[in-house]
Every structure is written in C-alpha cells, then in structure tokens.
Amino acid sequence: MAGKEQITFCKYQGLGNDFILVDNRHTSEPIITPEQAVKLCDRNFGIGGDGVIFALPPVGETDMTMRIFNSDGSEPEMCGNGIRCLARFVADVDGQTELKYKIHTLAGLIQPELLADGQVCVDMGEPILEGPKVPTTLAPTQGSTVVQQKLIVDGRSYDMTCVSMGNPHAITYSVDGQPIKVDDLDIFTIGPKFEHNAVFPARTNTEFVEVLSRSHVRMVVWERGAGRTLACGTGACATVVAGVLEGKTDRSCQVDLPGGPLHIEWRESDNHIYMTGPAELAFQGTVRV
Numbered sequence: 299m300a301g302k303e304q305i306t307f308c309k310y311q312g313l314g315n316d317f318i319l320v321d322n323r324h325t326s327e328p329i330i331t332p333e334q335a336v337k338l339c340d341r342n343f344g345i346g347g348d349g350v351i352f353a354l355p356p357v358g359e360t361d362m363t364m365r366i367f368n369s370d371g372s373e374p375e376m377c378g379n380g381i382r383c384l385a386r387f388v389a390d391v392d393g394q395t396e397l398k399y400k401i402h403t404l405a406g407l408i409q410p411e412l413l414a415d416g417q418v419c420v421d422m423g424e425p426i427l428e429g430p431k432v433p434t435t436l437a438p439t440q441g442s443t444v445v446q447q448k449l450i451v452d453g454r455s456y457d458m459t460c461v462s463m464g465n466p467h468a469i470t471y472s473v474d475g476q477p478i479k480v481d482d483l484d485i486f487t488i489g490p491k492f493e494h495n496a497v498f499p500a501r502t503n504t505e506f507v508e509v510l511s512r513s514h515v516r517m518v519v520w521e522r523g524a525g526r527t528l529a530c531g532t533g534a535c536a537t538v539v540a541g542v543l544e545g546k547t548d549r550s551c552q553v554d555l556p557g558g559p560l561h562i563e564w565r566e567s568d569n570h571i572y573m574t575g576p577a578e579l580a581f582q583g584t585v586r587v
C-alpha cells in the first residue's frame with residue numbers, strides 16, 4: 299500500500315441511490331480523481347456506489363459547493379438524491395440538525411432543508427425547458443419545448459418530453475401510442491440506446507413513467523454515467539414537469555421509484571421544484587487511493 303493516500307469517506311443513500319461522500323472543504327479541488335472514483339464505485343473491487351460526491355468550499359454567499367463524479371467518472375451538473383445525502387452528511391459531520399443550506403452546484407444554487415421528521419426537502423430551482431438548452435436536437439413541439447416528440451428506439455416509437463434540471467432528462471410516458479407499463483420494460487437493453495442516442499448531444503438520463511393517478515406515478519430510470527439506479531431525484535423532478543406539460547399529472551405528485559417514493563411539487567408561485575425524500579448513512583470507513 300506504500301505511496302497510496304488514505305481517505306476517510308461516508309457512504310450515504312437516498313432510496314438506494316448510493317454515494318461515497320468526501321469532506322473536501324479544506325481545498326477547492328476534489329481529492330479523488332475521476333479515474334479513482336470509477337474504482338471506488340465498483341461494487342466488487344471498490345466500496346460500491348452510483349457516484350462520489352464532494353463537499354467543497356463555498357462560492358459567494360453559499361455554505362458549500364457540491365461536485366459529483368458518476369460511477370463512470372463523468373461529471374454531471376446536479377444530483378437530487380445526492381444533494382439530500384450531502385446535506386445530511388455535512389450536518390452529521392458538523393453535529394447539526396434541522397438546517398437549511400445554500401449549495402453552489404454546476405446547475406446553480408440548490409437549497410436543501412433538513413426537516414424535523416428526518417426527511418430532506420430540496421428547493422431544486424427552476425426547470426429548463428428550451429430543447430437546445432436541455433440539450434436535445436429533437437424538434438420542439440410547443441414553442442421551444444420538446445413535448446411528446448416521437449423518437450424511434452429499437453423499432454419502437456416513444457413519445458419524448460425533454461427537461462433539464464441542470465442535467466439532461468428525456469421522459470417518456472408512452473410507447474407505440476400505449477401507456478408505459480414499467481414492469482414490461484427491459485431497461486438494461488433499451489436504457490443505453492437512449493443514453494447514447496445522437497439526439498442527446500450531452501447523453502441523457504431517461505425516465506420511463508407509468509401513471510397510477512394524476513398525483514401518483516411509477517418511474518424507472520436509466521442514468522447517464524451510472525446505468526440503472528434505484529432512484530433519481532432530478533429524474534423524479536423532470537418526470538413531474540413532463541407530466542404537467544403533457545397534461546397527465548398534477549403539479550404535486552408522488553413518484554414511486556424502485557428504491558421508494560419521492561414527493562415532488564412544481565410550485566406555480568415561484569416556478570421552483572421542491573423534492574422531499576430521505577437520506578441515510580449506510581456506513582463509513584477509510585480507503586487507500
């Protein structure tokens with residue numbers, strides 16, 4: 299092990315979307331490289347995780363900065379479950395409870411609040427709806443927004459709505475003109491075909507959604523850079539935005555993911571999206587990188 303640096307980490311999960319958390323507030327660059335993150339996220343040869351998240355020094359009036367590497371080493375702009383885990387992690391390290399943080403991310407200012415019941419409610423800011431900014435090259439259908447645009451994947455026609463939560467999401471509620479049934483999907487086969495489709499120049503996260511009622515949906519996700527995960531917070535937010543744009547859901551909606559439920563509200567008064575869900579410590583330790 300000579301020459302290797304020892305790093306202290308905590309592993310947190312939000313609905314089974316799991317992250318290696320590193321307290322990096324002493325220095326402005328992540329102390330783990332993307333290549334090391336890939337190794338640490340490996341579920342057989344490493345700690346295991348969907349990504350590595352760093353608490354970094356603040357920018358401007360914020361409390362801290364968040365950066366994240368996906369399990370493939372790529373760097374996304376935002377992570378919804380991850381920012382709940384980060385808030386819980388920093389509060390645990392600092393011995394705090396019931397706090398609201400201002401966190402600088404590559405997607406702008408995001409504000410998680412630790413609630414008395416243990417849940418974390420996050421002000422996720424405003425969705426970005428202009429197709430080129432998501433980004434997607436799919437032709438817009440409503441102004442500059444891509445809503446229920448046809449995309450053929452593996453010979454099947456999906457109606458796609460595209461939303462950015464800072465990171466890109468492609469959401470589908472129907473295939474071949476029929477409502478999605480999430481239990482019928484072979485996510486491991488079709489997921490990568492959306493992620494790497496040429497109409498998504500920055501790759502994409504893809505959400506497949508089944509409507510249970512106007513205030514309750516089921517969703518499975520294929521994440522850019524992480525594959526099939528048990529939950530995706532930004533994906534749940536984008537799912538409800540797409541549901542509202544398509545006239546399928548209300549602005550306040552429960553999203554059931556394989557790892558459990560998230561509550562999402564796209565508030566009319568400020569156009570912000572509020573996501574509420576859990577974030578829990580799994581274990582902690584040290585590792586040599």
Ligand SMILES: N[C@@H](CCC[C@H](N)C(=O)O)C(=O)O
Nearest residue numbers: 374377378379465530531532
């Ligand atoms: N699981 C996350 C999203 C993580 C980033 C994503 N894989 C991307 O590359 O955009 C969430 O909970 O939002």
